Amino acid sequence: MAEQQPKKKLILNAFSMQTPGHMNPGVYKSPKDKGSEYNNLDTWIDLAKKLEAAKFHAIFFADVLGGYDVYKGPANLHPTIPAGAQFPLIDPLYSIPALAAATKSISFGVTASTTYDPPYGHARRFSTVDHLTKGRVGWNIVTSYLESAARNFGLDTQIEHDERYRIADEYLHVVYKLWEGSWRDDAVRSREDQLAGLGYADPNLVRQINHVGKYFKVPGPHTAEPSPQRTPFVLQAGTSTAGKKFAAQHAEAIFLNGHSPELVRPSVDSIRQQATEAGRDPQSIKIIAGANITLGETDEAAQARFAEIQQYADPEGALALFGGWTGYDLSKYADDQDFRFVEAPAVRGMVNHWAATVPGKNDVKWDKRTIAEYLLLGGNGTHLVGSPKSVADELERWVEIADVDGFNLSAATLPGTFDDIIEFLLPELRRRGLFWDDYAVPGGTMRENYYATKGRTRLPDDHTGAQYKWKAGEENQKFLAAEQK
Ligand SMILES: Cc1cc2nc3c(=O)[nH]c(=O)nc-3n(C[C@H](O)[C@H](O)[C@H](O)COP(=O)(O)O)c2cc1C
Known part of the structure; x- marks a missing residue:
């Protein structure tokens, strides 16, 4: 009998946001939901501890810089605010050191924008956070998509989509220089040398980066001494051509949303192919698919549970989220408009994709009500409702089909x-050999646990x-001569 290959162990993240209704507008009204306690640190500490006990890899916090104000x-924001649809929201980064203090091994992905944060x-x-978490922070790089964010940061409208990615690319080179190259790895003196009066760090081993590019001018040096990971673990979610190209250059983990693994597979292949062309190990890019899971003892019980939660959800909030994600205001269309046939190609394409892939929804009319219903719980990721x-x-x-490495669970x-x-799914996954029993590196960094490799704390050498990197013992030459981006 042929020996069975060991199964790929899944990466599991909890996907959340510090807001009443992340992917579940209105559900904060349910007695079982703590969305309305999003601004209480204990909510997140309790969650982090619980997820760590279950050995989740990370909690990943989404963030946006304005309201979903396109619909109506x-x-x-009148449809958005009552639903708590990603508004109000607070900046997730501040909570991370507190969550790290309450845990040891779980990591934290935090979203920040290259378009608005210099x-x-x-x-x-x-x-700072990499120091305070002992290397357990990741950065979800976004270029941002809300018009309201552009206005909040003083622009009349958003910078053009592909231009945002060009800015992001230079941005990444600036921060790599600060993180990897401004301080030599051995710049900070040993305690022994410090006590002997040699100084805190060697000033010859801390240098300016003198970055002068098309979009940024940053002399440095970096104020922070080298943190455990230097560059925080790099996460990204780009689905456009420019987004995938960017991801293939920079991302260590990529989030993809989709409804059928068959349709996600070409994107996965294209990212891995582009990574290979960029000289990177294609398998080093971890692909994480979005999923919203509702469980029950039986499939029928799970469906009933889903319907029960759905009662609390707010369709107006769902349409507000749709408006922000796509820029389309569905209130401008008649209630009986079937969006599979609407003249707006972007909406038509998206809705036809859903119609083709969402189970049980092939033949229904995709009007506003159907779209809202579909987006009420879990947004645009796959919805899995059933027994463990x-x-x-x-x-x-x-x-098997999409070659993904794990799931981002909303x-x-x-x-x-x-x-x-x-309680119900992880035991089943463990029985099948699909999920680990413990962190590969308890107390380790995000990069070590994502790659399940002790010692893999820094960017690998094939990464952009x-x-x-300014390694211990290296002359102060290479970096200054490096091509300016
Ligand atoms: C799972 C997932 C999480 C995301 N989280 C955020 C977020 O927190 N903030 C944000 O501005 N964009 C977020 N995005 C949007 C992406 O950054 C990106 O704008 C989107 O995938 C479209 O990619 P494109 O610009 O390459 O077309 C997320 C996307 C996915 C799939």
Whole structure:
């Protein structure tokens, strides 16, 4: 009998946001949901501890820099605010050191925008958190998509999409220089040398980066001494051509949303192919698919549970989210408009994609009501509703067909969705050899645990940012001569 290959162990993240309704507008009204306690640090500490006990890899916090104000707009938050649809929201970065203090091994992905946060301050904030978490922070790089964010940062409208990625690319080179190349690895003196009066660090081993590019001018040096990971673990979610190219250059983990593994596979292949062309190990890019999971003892019980939670959800909030994600205001269309045939090509394409891939929704009319209903819980990721066995079968199918490495699990109720996953799904995944029993590196960095490799704390040498590393013993030459980006 042929020996069975060991199965790929899944990476599991909890996907959340510090807001009443992340992917579940209105559900904060459910007695089982803690969305309305998003601004209480204990909510996140309790969640982090619970997820760490279950050995989740990370909690990943989304963030945006304005309101979803397109629906019934322009600039109207009336449908958004009552639903708590990603508004109000607070900056997730501040909570991370507190979550790290309450845990040891779980990591934290935090979203920050290359379009609105200048690179010097950003590099400093993330180095700070990398120090305070002992290397357990990741950066979800976004270029941002909300018009309201552009206006909040003084622009009349958003910078053009591909231009945002060009800015992001230079931004990354600036922060790599600060993180990897401004301080030599051995710049800070040993305690012994410090006590002997040699000084805190060797000033010859701390240098300016003198970055002068098309978009940024940053002399440095970096204010923070080298933190455990230097560059925080790099996450990204780009689906456009420019987004995938950027991801292939920079990302160590990529988030993808989709409804069928067959349709996600070409994107996965294209990213891995582009990474190979960029000289990187294609398997070193971890691909994480979005999923919203509702469990029950049986498939029928799970469906009933889903319907029960859905009662609390707010369709107006869902349409507000749709408006922000796409820029399209569906209130401008008649209630009976079938968006599979609408003249706006972007909406038509998206809705036809859903119609083709969402189970049980091929033949229905995709009007506003259907779109809202579809987006009420879990947004635009795949929705898996069923018994632990059915859901585990489906996750396995995703890994096999789409070649994904793990899942980003959003909550229908917080923390109810995660409680159910921990109690019912993880034992099933473990029985199948699909999920680890413990962190590969307890107390380790995010990079070590994502790659399940002790000692893999820094960017690998085939990564774009590694060209700026200033290693112990190296002359202060290479970096200054490095091509300016
Ligand atoms: C799982 C997931 C999480 C995301 N989180 C955020 C976020 O927190 N903030 C944000 O501005 N964009 C977020 N995005 C949007 C992406 O950054 C990106 O704008 C989107 O995937 C479209 O990619 P494109 O610009 O290459 O077309 C997320 C996307 C996905 C799939």
